[in-house]
Amino acid sequence: METSEIHSVKAAASHHGRLNPNSMLGGAFCILAAVFLFYVVPTHINMPPYMQNALLSPRFLPQVAGWLVFSLSFLLMIDGIMKPPKRAESDDLRRGVPLTRQALLLAAGVIYAIFFEELGAMGSGMLASAFLFLASDLRGLRIYALAIVFPVVVTLLFIYVLNVPLPVGTLWEVIFQI
Incomplete structure (x- = not known):
């Protein structure tokens, strides 16, 4: 083999190429951010007619977040195209992830x-936490007690400290007649 062929074989084995995870994820998030900015925000977040200051608008923070996601994902996509990331040894380790673990993570x-x-x-936080703990091969009663305690603490924090109303659940409303 010539020197250039050997070099190109080594480069192909060590780099992802132009269609690498960074450029693909950057492109996908650019599309999602554009849909969020130009469809979801204008159609689903209503502006009160008496709103005089745009900074107090309910659309302001979602638009700032959407533009941040759009610009950062665009930069990620361009960076992935210009400088493809090198393959790491950890890429080979991820190939051996069992299908049940992947299914449990998706189910959560x-x-x-x-x-x-x-x-x-x-309720959904407890169930999702239990599935995540199962997927991580965590065993033990103390760990699964965290699957109950953590969602309860976070929900109560949101409701009583941050004043963010979260749904109680239609199932619990029917059972307990809340």
């Missing part, structure tokens, strides 16, 4: 998102 997110209204913040 789906349970939290879908059952947030029905089970409330506490």
Whole structure:
């Protein structure tokens, strides 16, 4: 082999190339941020007619967050295209993740998102935490007690300290007639 062929083989093995995780994630988050900025915020966040100062508007913080996500993900995408990241030894370790662990992690997110209204913040948080602990191969009664205590503390913190109303859950309202 010639020297240039050997160099290109080594470079291909050590770099991701132009379609690397940074540029793909940056592009995906750019698209999501654009949808958020130009569709979700204008159609779902209403501005009161008496609003005189734009900084006090309910749209202000979501727009700032959306533009930050858009600009940072655009920079990530450009950086991934200009300087592809090198492959790390940890990339090979991730290939051996069991399918059950991946399914439990995905189930935790789906349970939290879908059952947030029905089970409330506490119930869905407890269930999602238990699934995350199962996926992490954590065993022990003390660990699973944290799956109960942590969502309760966070929910009460949001409700009573930060004054952010979180759903109690339609299931609990029916059972306890709250």
